[in-house]
Amino acid sequence: MRSDKVFEALHTLQNRYMLCQIASKATRKFHKPNTRIQDTTNDVLNRISENERANVMADPVNASDAQRRAA
Numbered sequence: 001m002r003s004d005k006v007f008e009a010l011h012t013l014q015n016r017y018m019l020c021q022i023a024s025k026a027t028r029k030f031h032k033p034n035t036r037i038q039d040t041t042n043d044v045l046n047r048i049s050e051n052e053r054a055n056v057m058a059d060p061v062n063a064s065d066a067q068r069r070a071a
Helices: 002-009 018-029 035-052 055-056 065-068
Strands: none
Touching: 002 018, 002 035, 018 035
């Protein structure tokens, strides 16, 4: 269930507001056409819960920009 994924992700980021902001931004960046947004959100929450806080808070290397240009 998604609530379990949220509580697991809260172990990485204790601030619920920050978790919501990061998860929504990551969902928009990782979402692929023809897939369900729910699946993308679950994947993002899994990624957050599996990583450490420093890895989650690191600035991206503009990988999403390169991916958008290729499409």
